[in-house]
Amino acid sequence: MSAATEILVPGKAGEGEALVLTAPISFWGGVDPRSGRIADVRHPQHGEVISGRVLFLPGTIGSSSASAVLLELVRNGRAPAALVLHEPDAILLLGLIVAREMGWEAPMAVRLGRDVFDTFRGISVNVAEDGALTVAA
Numbered sequence: 001m002s003a004a005t006e007i008l009v010p011g012k013a014g015e016g017e018a019l020v021l022t023a024p025i026s027f028w029g030g031v032d033p034r035s036g037r038i039a040d041v042r043h044p045q046h047g048e049v050i051s052g053r054v055l056f057l058p059g060t061i062g063s064s065s066a067s068a069v070l071l072e073l074v075r076n077g078r079a080p081a082a083l084v085l086h087e088p089d090a091i092l093l094l095g096l097i098v099a100r101e102m103g104w105e106a107p108m109a110v111r112l113g114r115d116v117f118d119t120f121r122g123i124s125v126n127v128a129e130d131g132a133l134t135v136a137a
Contacts, residue, residue: 034072
């Protein structure tokens with residue numbers, strides 16, 4: 001199984017278990033930048049760790065602090081292996097852009113149709129340098 005994507009922010013190719021969120025998330029207050037754990041007790045995936053996983057985001061709940069939280073995740077070595085969004089989120093993606101400008105190794109962010117997200121649920125996914133998503137061997 002593979003899927004063609006559009007690269008939103010280039011970065012490090014990554015591999016990890018897919019974490020397909022079932023609801024939008026606020027990174028500010030919703031994700032602990034020290035542990036990489038979903039901290040929002042109201043979120044369906046509360047307690048799940050996003051670090052090292054390919055994170056499929058059905059949307060974000062706005063806060064201009066989302067980019068800072070993602071930047072902290074990168075700095076702390078707790079970032080997802082890659083981010084998969086169904087539509088660009090300029091505020092969130094700014095965190096990856098700033099991390100790259102600071103010389104930190106940041107994960108790639110790609111765009112993929114939301115209707116395809118569930119096909120990757122629970123499997124190990126590889127995000128190649130060209131942004132292609134494949135089942136990891």
